[in-house]
Amino acid sequence: MTQIYDPTGKVIPVTVIQAGPCHVLQLMTQERDGYEAIQLGYLDKPRRLAGRSARGQVAKLDSKRQRRRAAAGVQAVQKPDCEPKRYVRELRGSVGNREIGQELKVDVFAEIKSVDVVGTSKGRGTAGAMKRHNFHGQRASHGVKKCHRHVGGTGCSATPSRIIKGKKMAGRYGNARCTVRNLKVVRVDVDNDLLVVRGAVPGPNGGYVIIKQTNKV
């Protein structure tokens, strides 16, 4: 994150996201798949890491099955014909006029005012209830002994003699899918493929995120 100034001199806290270029790897259609979606790939995968399935996803590979199917007159699936991709994600929604193999740049966000950003939040390991659920803990003084950050009571007594399911307690925190909605798009830099949004996005610096047009009005 960093900050920039608007013309009146107000500071805008912004996150700079390298958005694309992404390749369209596959299009899910209503007739064939039962739903509409678009599969995007970002960053080239080093060839040594790309297995046969990853290579087969982006280019036509020769195989016995392919030859048999071709002989039987089955039309082969269209391939994007690009390098194997490192990050592949499917986004639901209308396909529009996108084509397989098309390169999507950040200018798709040119007309969009705000976006949702999905990422994996920073992992915090085992965390106490104060950090994990914003509990208040206990007092610093007035007789509180060695349990200043404890949860406190967790339930009732003899009835029901158990703790209610879903009780918020200490435990693993972070490293989970997290969406931040309705972030304003501050700038779209087509030359450098940069998307600048107002506010923070989930995850560490250099993390990977999915950016969608917001559905929040």
Add this chain to the structure above:
Amino acid sequence: MSQQLLLDLVENTSMKEETPFFEIGDTVDVHCRILEGEKERVQIFNGVVIARSGSGTREMFVVRRIVQGEGVERKFPLQSPRIAKIEVKRSGVVRRAKLYYLRDRVGKAVRLKERRGDPKKRAELASRG
């Protein structure tokens, strides 16, 4: 591209073309634009620069002055468009980057010894690195 380069690309767009040159211990006039209703007017804050922090668009500097026997400090963002001008009035001899020790001093002890030499030359040297 490295993360820092990407940030720089964005930051450079809201940086001033020429950052005014001043050093710790300088007595400066900070001209800040102030909006009063519809009208804009320039207010001058005069004092000694006692600290600088941050880098890029986040760089800030602290100016301290004594008003009616009371110490007043203001922290300005260096790259803000609201800062119209920074004028160096006088340079002081200092031996550290943060002059927080001035906060504990009153009266004559606040004064800094004047630094000799041409401030323009120093600015030139600094810009050359």
